[in-house]
Amino acid sequence: MFHAPAAPRPRKRSKPGEDSVSRREEATFQDVRIFLVERKMGRSRRSFLTQLARSKGFVVEDILSDAVTHVVSEDSQSSSLWPWLKSRSLSDLSTVNVLDISWFTDSMREGRPVPVETKHLIQDILPEAPKAAPVNKVSQYACQRRTTIENNNRIFTDAFEVLAENYEFNEIEGRCLAFRRAASVLKSLPWAVRSVGATQDLPCLGEHTKAVMKEILQYGRSFEVEKILSDERCQTLKLFTSVFGVGPKTAEKWYRRGLRSFSDVLAQPDIHLNRMQQSGFLHYGDISRAVSKAEARAVGNIIDEAVHVITPNAILALTGGFRRGKDFGHDVDYVVTTTELGKEENLLISIIESLKKQGLLLFSDYQASTFDLSKLPSHRFEAMDHFAKCFLILRLEGSRVEGGLQRAQGDGRGWRAVRVDLVSPPADRFAFTMLGWTGSRMFERDLRRFARLERRMLLDNHALFDKTKVLFILGCTKIFTHKGSHYTIFTLVLRV
DNA sequence: AAAATA
DNA sequence: ATTTTGGG
DNA sequence: TGAAAC
Numbered sequence: 159m160f161h162a163p164a165a166p167r168p169r170k171r172s173k174p175g176e177d178s179v180s181r182r183e184e185a186t187f188q189d190v191r192i193f194l195v196e197r198k199m200g201r202s203r204r205s206f207l208t209q210l211a212r213s214k215g216f217v218v219e220d221i222l223s224d225a226v227t228h229v230v231s232e233d234s235q236s237s238s239l240w241p242w243l244k245s246r247s248l249s250d251l252s253t254v255n256v257l258d259i260s261w262f263t264d265s266m267r268e269g270r271p272v273p274v275e276t277k278h279l280i281q282d283i284l285p286e287a288p289k290a291a292p293v294n295k296v297s298q299y300a301c302q303r304r305t306t307i308e309n310n311n312r313i314f315t316d317a318f319e320v321l322a323e324n325y326e327f328n329e330i331e332g333r334c335l336a337f338r339r340a341a342s343v344l345k346s347l348p349w350a351v352r353s354v355g356a357t358q359d360l361p362c363l364g365e366h367t368k369a370v371m372k373e374i375l376q377y378g379r380s381f382e383v384e385k386i387l388s389d390e391r392c393q394t395l396k397l398f399t400s401v402f403g404v405g406p407k408t409a410e411k412w413y414r415r416g417l418r419s420f421s422d423v424l425a426q427p428d429i430h431l432n433r434m435q436q437s438g439f440l441h442y443g444d445i446s447r448a449v450s451k452a453e454a455r456a457v458g459n460i461i462d463e464a465v466h467v468i469t470p471n472a473i474l475a476l477t478g479g480f481r482r483g484k485d486f487g488h489d490v491d492y493v494v495t496t497t498e499l500g501k502e503e504n505l506l507i508s509i510i511e512s513l514k515k516q517g518l519l520l521f522s523d524y525q526a527s528t529f530d531l532s533k534l535p536s537h538r539f540e541a542m543d544h545f546a547k548c549f550l551i552l553r554l555e556g557s558r559v560e561g562g563l564q565r566a567q568g569d570g571r572g573w574r575a576v577r578v579d580l581v582s583p584p585a586d587r588f589a590f591t592m593l594g595w596t597g598s599r600m601f602e603r604d605l606r607r608f609a610r611l612e613r614r615m616l617l618d619n620h621a622l623f624d625k626t627k628v629l630f631i632l633g634c635t636k637i638f639t640h641k642g643s644h645y646t647i648f649t650l651v652l653r654v
Numbered sequence: 655a656a657a658a659t660a
Numbered sequence: 661a662t663t664t665t666g667g668g
Numbered sequence: 669t670g671a672a673a674c
Contacts, residue, residue, distance in 0.1 A: 599666095
């Protein structure tokens with residue numbers, strides 16, 4: 159074995175008559191300290207070489223310590239040398255020369271330590287580096303995946319989303335997340351999965367998810383998914399939560415009362431819908447219908463006109479799914495602010511007032527800013543950012559939409575209702591707000607997880623902190639002028 | 655449910 | 661085997 | 669005071 163003596167032996171006193179050798183031993187090559195590895199060399203050869211080297215003025219250490227600069231082994235092919243060295247708890251192995259015997263014999267011949275060359279080095283066998291073909295591995299973090307609008311694996315992702323939603327209704331968060339992650343990974347693939355074997359190197363796919371995929375590949379459907387889809391509770395909760403203002407708690411409450419349809423709910427005299435839910439039912443048809451890109455732009459024009467009456471220095475930026483390139487969405491998201499710092503505080507109030515005057519405001523829930531830069535990062539648990547924001551339902555006239563409205567069959571009206579969200583950060587928080595409102599749910603989640611786990615940083619919609627709570631300020635709009643992928647955006651943020 | 659950590 | 665999973 | 673809004 160690689161056995162090193164337990165204790166350093168005291169250096170042998172040089173005999174009389176060897177004075178010249180002795181002087182050289184004390185003075186020469188002090189900065190080169192050799193350790194000879196006994197394995198393959200044998201004890202007797204090791205001690206012979208040790209004596210030889212010392213007689214030529216080399217320093218040879220008996221034990222492997224941090225003082226050693228040159229490790230010499232006869233066993234250059236050995237795959238166990240490096241693991242053994244690593245197990246010796248040296249403070250910095252990277253500064254030690256690990257050499258084969260040729261360096262030693264060259265040095266003996268020259269009578270001095272020869273410079274270390276590549277041919278002398280015993281290289282660490284790196285973890286199978288070129289063997290496993292450098293197939294760019296799919297990251298487990300959604301923020302590191304380049305995901306296009308096309309979904310080549312919808313048959314699987316639809317199934318996973320049904321399972322995830324079911325776990326969500328049953329408040330099993332972990333499994334819900336696992337299926338959402340699996341769906342997200344498959345959405346990022348530029349190819350369609352045709353066999354379970356093809357998912358070999360993909361993250362976030364395990365036993366259960368692969369079993370579901372196998373079923374779908376084999377029979378075209380998953381029986382587990384079908385069971386959920388035919389489940390009355392699941393169907394009812396899905397129906398109820400599809401109403402704006404009705405979340406899982408309210409849906410569950412109604413379900414437990416035995417209610418199964420909207421007319422059941424509306425017929426209850428003791429159910430008092432809040433303002434949000436009233437609007438949700440009133441505009442149900444419109445706001446559950448997809449919003450087109452043209453409609454999103456038309457909404458932008460309306461906001462733009464309203465905001466430019468208030469300030470000439472307004473900044474208006476489309477975010478959400480449309481910014482990611484989607485052709486349809488369930489709502490329209492804009493970030494709106496002004497270059498005059500502090501003036502953004504009342505911007506939304508003014509916009510809402512203007513919309514109301516024009517008769518375009520069907521619903522408004524305004525939330526004033528609670529943002530305080532000096533109190534970051536936030537110490538209370540909060541799902542949302544602290545910027546001023548509003549959740550609106552707007553009346554969108556067909557005449558304002560290029561190419562016309564998305565309308566239901568037999569709809570004779572010249573308008574439709576659209577869900578619109580506006581956020582208004584101070585201008586110096588614009589970039590973080592864009593980052594926070596542009597990503598998909600999974601992207602945003604993994605952005606935060608990645609920052610914390612891989613970079614030891616803390617990211618939210620306001621700022622990026624390192625663990626010592628030093629604030630990173632980001633240079634605003636520039637990175638968003640060219641449409642970058644998610645990955646590009648994040649890389650830039652972390653490098654600022 | 656899957657991955658990371660203990 | 662236990663903990664984490666977005667946001668202390 | 670939860671629940672919903674992202």
